Amino acid sequence: MSLKDKTIAIIGTGAMGSAACRGLLKAKAVEAGQIIATDIHREKVDALVQELGIRSASSNVEAARQADIVMLCVKPYLIHDVVEEIAGVVTPQKLIISIAAGVPISRIEDLLPPRTPVIRAMPNTCAIVGAGAAAYARGRYATEEHAAAAHEIFTSFGEAVEVEEHLLNAVTAISxxxxxxxxxxxxxxxxxxxxxxxxxxxxxxxxxxxxxxxxxxxxxxxxxxxxxxxxxxxxxxxxxxxxxxxxxxxxxxxxxxxxxxxxxxxxxxx
Incomplete structure (x- = not known):
């Protein structure tokens, strides 16, 4: 799954979401028009649109509807509500990437249509300066192609490795x-x-x-x-x-x- 012809929705434009936007563009992994951002704080999205030329959406649902890849860059306590909110427009053709610490892949998969590919990742705040260290794990329906897409995303603002999901808490503790x-x-x-x-x-x-x-x-x-x-x-x-x-x-x-x-x-x- 090359990113060249994919639309990426970034839900949550805090430190990690904004780092993803900047990193993807700086690495020339995508064009600005391929990124759609949303956040409960509209001023954050507007600032990124002004700075980077990316697109915004009126809601999380609208962003997810238009996207091939949906990055969930929200706090863990919000993840259930956000996934439930967008589930109606998610299909197994879309890749869902969550960076919510401590939220198992199975919990996200259970809220989505059957066979939806999910990848869980643990980046770190050094991504803000393009020097992040991330690890990611595949869900039951995520293929090597999906993993390659996640790898390309996370290496746009640092380095990334693939691990088994049960090791992600160790990753959290180290990086x-x-x-x-x-x-x-x-x-x-x-x-x-x-x-x-x-x-x-x-x-x-x-x-x-x-x-x-x-x-x-x-x-x-x-x-x-x-x-x-x-x-x-x-x-x-x-x-x-x-x-x-x-x-x-x-x-x-x-x-x-x-x-x-x-x-x-x-x-x-x-």
């Missing part, structure tokens, strides 16, 4: 919540720099750029993080002195336990 872990580490490193006398803006820049560079090293070299860590850690040097403190403080185990806690909470919400 969905992960930006917050990274921000905490950047903030702490910045505080350390300020304590040592660096101006706040310089300390924050150096911490953030270092995290960005370290991530690129992992992704682009393909080396294990432990190998890359050893490349920085000279005998009796400053890095090993710092790492000893971090190990003594339990930083590694705290991150592992944080992921486990996030998974547990995601399971409770599902």
């Amino acid at each position: 969905g919540s992960g930006p917050a872990y990274a921000y905490l580490m950047i903030e702490a490193l910045s505080d350390g720099g300020v304590r040592a006398g660096l101006p706040r803006d310089i300390a924050t820049f150096l911490a953030a750029q270092t995290m960005l560079g370290a991530a690129k090293m992992v992704l682009e070299t393909g080396m294990h993080p432990a190998q890359l860590k050893d490349m920085v850690t000279t005998p009796a040097g400053t890095t090993i002195a710092a790492l000893v403190v971090m190990e003594r403080a339990g930083v590694r185990s705290a991150l592992i336990e944080a992921v486990a806690a996030a998974i547990e909470r995601a399971n409770e919400l599902s």
Whole structure:
């Protein structure tokens, strides 16, 4: 299912919905006229129409009626009502993509006509700057062609992988919540720099750029993080002195336990 001749309805134009609009256009995956946006806050849609030249619809139903692919970018507590609302105009020829955290594919499938293809995805807020990390899972009726369409959408504003649905809560704990872990580490490193006398803006820049560079090293070299860590850690040097403190403080185990806690909470919400 190539996106070139498909109309995409984006229901919900908050952070993720607007990121999808911008990403699809920046990647030239679709033309502006192929995107139809709706939101309960009309001013958000109007701003995107003005900025990007996309289309808007008078209602979710009208957007879904015109679309080949419907992206549900609404909060989890709204998903039931929105799916029920559009179900009357959905057919098995349309692909439904939901990014509602914790809402199983089966719950969405049960509200739609039989054999409607559904894909559930978990992107993250880094999509706002085109550096998102997303994972998606297919429902019972979603084919490889549907998965390819979802992949093209999510890679327009970051990177994406396909997983089994039962793993999506683990994805939520790592990449969905992960930006917050990274921000905490950047903030702490910045505080350390300020304590040592660096101006706040310089300390924050150096911490953030270092995290960005370290991530690129992992992704682009393909080396294990432990190998890359050893490349920085000279005998009796400053890095090993710092790492000893971090190990003594339990930083590694705290991150592992944080992921486990996030998974547990995601399971409770599902």
